[in-house]
Amino acid sequence: xxxxxxxxxxxxxxxxxxxxxxxxxxxxxxxxxxxxxxxxxxxxxxxxxxxxxxxxxxxxxxxxxxxxxxxxxxxxxxxxxxxxxxxxxxxxxxxxxxxxxxxxxxxxxxxxxxxxxxxxxxxxxxxxxxxxxxxxxxxxxxxxxxxxxxxxxxxxxxxxxxxxxxxxxxxxxxxxxxxxxxxxxxxxxxxxxxxxxxxxxxxxxxxxxxxxxxxxxxxxxxxxxxxxxxxxxxxxxxxxxxxxxxxxxxx
Amino acid sequence: xxxxxxxxxxxxxxxxxxxxxxxxxxxxxxxxxxxxxxxxxxxxxxxxxxxxxxxxxxxxxxxxxxxxxxxxxxxxxxxxxxxxxxxxxxxxxxxxxxxxxxxxxxxxxxxxxxxxxxxxxxxxxxxxxxxxxxxxxxxxxxxxxxxxxxxxxxxxxxxxxxxxxxxxxxxxxxxxxxxxxxxxxxxxxxxxxxxxxxxxxxxxxxxxxxxxxxxxxxxxxxxxxxxxxxxxxxxxxxxxxxxxxxxxxxxxxxxxxxxxxxxxxxxxxxxxxxxxxxxxxxxxxxxxxxxxxxxxxxxxxxxxxxxxxxxxxxxxxxxxxx
Numbered sequence: 001x002x003x004x005x006x007x008x009x010x011x012x013x014x015x016x017x018x019x020x021x022x023x024x025x026x027x028x029x030x031x032x033x034x035x036x037x038x039x040x041x042x043x044x045x046x047x048x049x050x051x052x053x054x055x056x057x058x059x060x061x062x063x064x065x066x067x068x069x070x071x072x073x074x075x076x077x078x079x080x081x082x083x084x085x086x087x088x089x090x091x092x093x094x095x096x097x098x099x100x101x102x103x104x105x106x107x108x109x110x111x112x113x114x115x116x117x118x119x120x121x122x123x124x125x126x127x128x129x130x131x132x133x134x135x136x137x138x139x140x141x142x143x144x145x146x147x148x149x150x151x152x153x154x155x156x157x158x159x160x161x162x163x164x165x166x167x168x169x170x171x172x173x174x175x176x177x178x179x180x181x182x183x184x185x186x187x188x189x190x191x192x193x194x195x196x197x198x199x200x201x202x203x204x205x206x207x208x209x210x211x212x213x214x215x216x217x218x219x220x221x222x223x224x225x226x227x228x229x230x231x232x233x234x235x236x237x238x239x240x241x242x243x244x245x246x247x248x249x250x251x
Numbered sequence: 252x253x254x255x256x257x258x259x260x261x262x263x264x265x266x267x268x269x270x271x272x273x274x275x276x277x278x279x280x281x282x283x284x285x286x287x288x289x290x291x292x293x294x295x296x297x298x299x300x301x302x303x304x305x306x307x308x309x310x311x312x313x314x315x316x317x318x319x320x321x322x323x324x325x326x327x328x329x330x331x332x333x334x335x336x337x338x339x340x341x342x343x344x345x346x347x348x349x350x351x352x353x354x355x356x357x358x359x360x361x362x363x364x365x366x367x368x369x370x371x372x373x374x375x376x377x378x379x380x381x382x383x384x385x386x387x388x389x390x391x392x393x394x395x396x397x398x399x400x401x402x403x404x405x406x407x408x409x410x411x412x413x414x415x416x417x418x419x420x421x422x423x424x425x426x427x428x429x430x431x432x433x434x435x436x437x438x439x440x441x442x443x444x445x446x447x448x449x450x451x452x453x454x455x456x457x458x459x460x461x462x463x464x465x466x467x468x469x470x471x472x473x474x475x476x477x478x479x480x481x482x483x484x485x486x487x488x489x490x491x492x493x494x495x496x497x498x499x500x501x502x503x504x505x506x507x508x509x510x511x512x513x514x515x516x517x518x519x520x521x522x523x524x525x526x527x528x529x530x531x532x533x534x535x536x537x538x539x540x541x542x543x544x545x546x547x548x549x550x551x552x553x554x555x556x557x558x559x560x561x562x563x564x565x566x567x568x569x570x571x572x573x
Contacts, residue, residue: 054452080454092452094445105442108435109454114463115435123435166454 006065007032007200008053008084008170013062015048015224022048024224025062030170035196037211038204039235040221041244046204047089049221050174053202054086055079066170081110085168087159089175089204095148099139102147102158104130106165130165137161137191153184157191164195171195173203177210189214212236220244270418274411284414285482286526290518291421292478297502297514298428299471304500305509306432307464308444312366313353313373315495317346317469320376321476326393326486327386334402339420339477346473347466349376354465358458370493377491392487399481407481417478424474429511431467440464444509472499501543507553516555 008030015023022045030036038046051057053064055076064072071079080086094102107129108120121127134140137157142150147158156176163171176192177185185207192201193214205211211218212232219229222244228235235241270287277284296318303309321342328338357368380387387393399407407413431437442450443460451457480486489495502521506513521539528535550557 056448056452075456076451077454077456080452086452088449088452092446092449094442094449096445097441101438101441105438105450106453108438111435116467117430117434119430119433120435120438162449162453 005032006030007067008202009065010053011063011065013049013052013059013064015045015052015057016060022224023052023059026221026224026226028219028226028229030200030202032200034216035192035201035214036203036217036219037215038202038219038221039206039208039211039241043223044221045224046221047174048224050086050172050204054084054172080166080168083167083169084172085163085166085170086172087163087174087176089178091152091155091159093147093155093158093162095146097147098144099147099150099158100130100134100143103133103161103165106162107133109166133161133165136164153180156180156188160191160195164199168199171199171201173201173205175204175206177205177207185210267422274414281527282523284410286522288410288414288417288482290515290522291417292475292482293499293502293518293522294515295421295424295478296472296475296499297506297518298425298511299468299475300499301503301508301510301514302428302431302440302471303465303468304503305507305513306437306444307440307461309461309465310362310366310500311357311369311465311468312493312496312500313369313371314469314472314499315491315493316353316369316373316376317350317472318476318479318495318499319373319380319491320346320349321473322480322486322490323380323387323393323476324473325477325480326396329396329399329480330393332397335399335407335481336402339474339481342477343470343473346476347470350466350469350473351462354462354469358462358465370496373491373496374493377488377493380488380491387488390488392485392489394485396480396484399484413482417482420474420478424471428471432511436460436463501539503553505543505546505553507556510553510555510559513553513555517553520554 006029010026010028013023013026014021026049038049040046048057052059055071055074055078059072063070066079066082066084069082071082074082094105097105104126108123108126111123111126131140131143134143137160139150139154139158139161142154147155150158160173160176173192177188180188189210192203195201215232217229218232218235220227220235220238220241227240227244228238230238273287274284277287296314300311300314303311324342324345325338328341329335333341353369353372357365357372360368381389399413401407401416405412405416407416439450439455439460442453442455443457447457450460476490479490502517503514504517505520506515506517524539524542525535528538532538546553552560
């Protein structure tokens with residue numbers, strides 16, 4: 001077995017929408033045990049890049065490697081089974097199911113999709129895993145509430161919980177703090193930092209304070225191209241990054 | 252206080268008890284054995300349809316095809332002297348095969364495209380039945396079947412005998428559907444209904460999940476079609492027409508989509524209205540239509556859906572005030 005220190009990698013990945021090039025020949029590497037953030041102004045292609053990694057979009061050209069395996073042509077559900085979990089920018093949960101069922105159905109995904117006769121509640125391992133995750137995201141008390149009745153912040157946590165339940169090796173978080181108060185953002189930052197002990201994390205985020213405090217590395221995209229990839233301190237001082245994006249936010 | 256499980260068991264026993272004793276008391280009541288058999292058949296058809304619409308969120312406008320294929324297969328095979336049990340089995344198998352094929356093609360699209368594709372496919376079967384006169388006898392349909400009898404020697408001559416046979420088969424099928432909905436697969440269906448994109452990102456192959464649900468739905472619809480022929484000993488092109496697909500949709504919406512027993516309640520209300528109203532007015536459809544509009548506007552969760560939601564709300568209020 002070859003051990004890969006690089007867990008997720010793209011080589012020359014490009015995505016065109018008609019005449020518009022949203023992602024332009026991006027070379028990118030996420031190492032094991034790393035927490036990396038992607039920043040960039042609106043329309044820089046961050047979410048499109050995420051969609052390419054998670055399989056919601058297929059690249060026009062280039063390769064995507066997960067643990068050394070080319071996953072370019074793999075659909076989203078297969079990539080999830082391999083260990084690429086993602087959350088979405090807009091809250092994306094199962095609104096009419098209870099909080100518990102939201103997490104449980106995700107926890108079940110690796111085991112038994114096409115089991116038609118047995119009773120779902122008999123799978124103790126799946127249920128226990130769901131409870132464990134509900135505890136971790138602080139929603140155990142609200143396990144029987146329909147997900148649509150949860151507060152906005154709780155729904156954001158639930159979404160991360162659903163993703164965690166699929167046993168990801170890499171977690172792609174798309175703006176986990178969007179729409180949250182500064183206080184809530186700080187809590188999410190602590191939570192994400194804690195998660196990064198167990199799983200490699202790649203996140204897209206607008207909140208600069210959040211990004212700079214928790215990331216090991218920051219990649220900056222502009223017009224679909226990587227203009228810098230470095231430690232937070234270096235990114236702060238990078239003139240190209242400053243000129244395109246950070247001027248008014250950090251300085 | 253009874254827990255929910257005991258309550259459910261009691262209510263199932265109660266309903267089964269009433270249904271078993273019905274033929275003894277039906278002479279004194281406005282609901283005959285034949286009408287109740289019909290309600291069971293269409294209830295099962297609706298429950299099968301509900302698996303697709305209510306539990307998977309897939310609207311098919313062509314379920315008449317599977318019902319009709321089940322019915323035609325049973326009628327043709329029985330006419331040819333095949334034992335009734337095998338006729339029903341063939342009916343289910345052919346209906347399922349049609350569901351597999353149509354589902355595979357129609358799930359290339361979604362929403363309105365899916366609905367229209369299923370409708371168009373079902374009309375293909377309608378025209379085959381209309382035009383292949385040597386086999387199906389065209390619009391006249393297949394009549395004059397031999398007396399219904401099971402191969403194991405049980406006669407199904409009277410409506411009471413037929414009623415018990417239908418009750419038995421519908422009971423088993425309903426139990427099967429119930430197991431399916433409460434299985435791990437049933438939970439995946441709900442996830443797909445709620446949010447397809449999220450289910451995909453949870454690692455589920457949404458296409459095959461929807462396809463499987465659709466195939467099960469068509470299999471149970473075909474079974475309902477087989478029972479229809481057992482009951483009425485007739486099979487004509489009207490059961491393949493799009494009206495039948497519309498009827499099952501109306502029945503399901505009457506009872507409440509996504510409610511397990513909803514379609515049975517829907518079938519009860521619809522067929523009872525049809526039976527009673529048609530005695531007095533020629534155009535009874537006008538009144539059922541108006542009632543349908545009323546249900547959709549006032550009780551969007553359907554009759555059973557609205558009742559259970561109201562009861563739940565009341566229980567919740569009593570709990571919070573206590």
